[in-house]
Amino acid sequence: MPVKTLLWDKVDTETLPSIAEKLNNALREHSLIIIVCRCAINYAGRSRSILPEGDRVIMVKTNGSVLVHRPFGYSPVNWQPETSFVKFEADGDLLRMIAVRDSPREVLEANIQSIHTVMIVSGMRDEAKFTMYVSEKEVKDVIEEFPEIIEPGLKILEREKRVEDGIIDFLARDSKGRTVVIEVKDERAGIDAGKQLLRYVKALSKTGGEVRGILVAPGFSKGLIEFLERNGLEKVRYDQQRMLKLLDKVSEKQASKHPTLEEFIRRG
Amino acid sequence: MPVKTLLWDKVDTETLPSIAEKLNNALREHSLIIIVCRCAINYAGRSRSILPEGDRVIMVKTNGSVLVHRPFGYSPVNWQPETSFVKFEADGDLLRMIAVRDSPREVLEANIQSIHTVMIVSGMRDEAKFTMYVSEKEVKDVIEEFPEIIEPGLKILEREKRVEDGIIDFLARDSKGRTVVIEVKDERAGIDAGKQLLRYVKALSKTGGEVRGILVAPGFSKGLIEFLERNGLEKVRYDQQRMLKLLDKVSEKQASKHPTLEEFIRRG
DNA sequence: ATTTCAATGTCGCCT
């Protein structure tokens, strides 16, 4: 089913009840609706607000969520999250949109005085997976350059050291001379990451001396946190923002510039 | 200048460079642009993200802020706040939109494979003042019912008591038997509110005994805070959400129901 | 369903 757009530029040739009916049909079919209009907005629920008459863009998405955008600003001035029930109705000279949501009970009302344009879009398909992205390699670049973000006094001995069992991300030494195994993840880490780290720590422990294991990740599953505590392993959380800032500094130092958007895309 | 809408339903009859030019003209004129299209989105800045091909709504607002909406969900999947620079360019079979923002440096790129619809809206006027709303009367209703939200042990003696100088919102007595003058504001309070309160306190002090003055408001200006401290007056901040919840309880008690949206609008 | 925690949070006010 291809994307089909229904456009109205000359809404004034239609009666309001007929317009309301078409819009309600569009809602039933879960089409996306965009209305450019002059309207006043009232909201009552978690808070309450009034917005007198002005030109706005109203968007009703396929799940029934509603956004009211003023021409300026970034965020919607009023909205209704997706658990809403929406309907249009003609009331004298007004076209009214009412969007209701339960738990919490909230009502959004748009009193539309004049309609500039209506767009109804059906058949939109969007199956794509949205992914936030900082590569594991980049996180490692930062750690190699700034091992102190793991802990003060940490010295990196080797990066990507091969052992029988796999590849240790970092082999390091702490300020008290103890060996440290560091495992780096670019996503929220699960129990597997903990097991992997434990294997490396046990393997190195055989060669003698105390060995610490630190898991570095942007987040940790609940099960993993327990696992780490149970096995005397440690964790260090990083956030993307900080990592990206440090990555800039790494690039400056290495004169291999911070990857541009194009490079970033090429890498996938 | 009336709102003017330019619509394209059959964009395929135009060449990409011509479309890009029209869109760039619209940007120059600070028109609002809505594009329904099949596109892939890349973002790099405070974080980074990739979103492969799918049908989306792209909105560029008059201040250059950009929103990319999937057909579902409530919040935009990608965005760029208003300090952005935006341009469109044709690149082979693609129409590309690039939105750049400085401080922090951020780049949003939309690679548009096929355009379903383009809407360009110029001349939108929206001067209205958006106001969040809990009426002073309602705040007073809550305080009358629950004076303990001001401070434990407070007893209300009179509401809206006329004095020579004006009307005191509440005359009360604290747990130590001292007279308390309470002034209520429904908006962020400025220095005037403090002066008003001081007048009442001074007037009542003449009749003998220690008189406290408390200003109750959702917020206080910096100058006011200094003024209150200088004059030995007190302040109690409330937040709308809490007030609304308490207002529900007041309504239950009073059997004068929580006002509906309609009542709320009628009141203005 | 509820609670907790992070976020490209956003937004506003203040230093």
Added chain:
DNA sequence: AGGCGACGTTGAAAT
């Protein structure tokens, strides 16, 4: 510009 706090926060994961 940077820091702090509130928000109709939103959103995801865990209980």
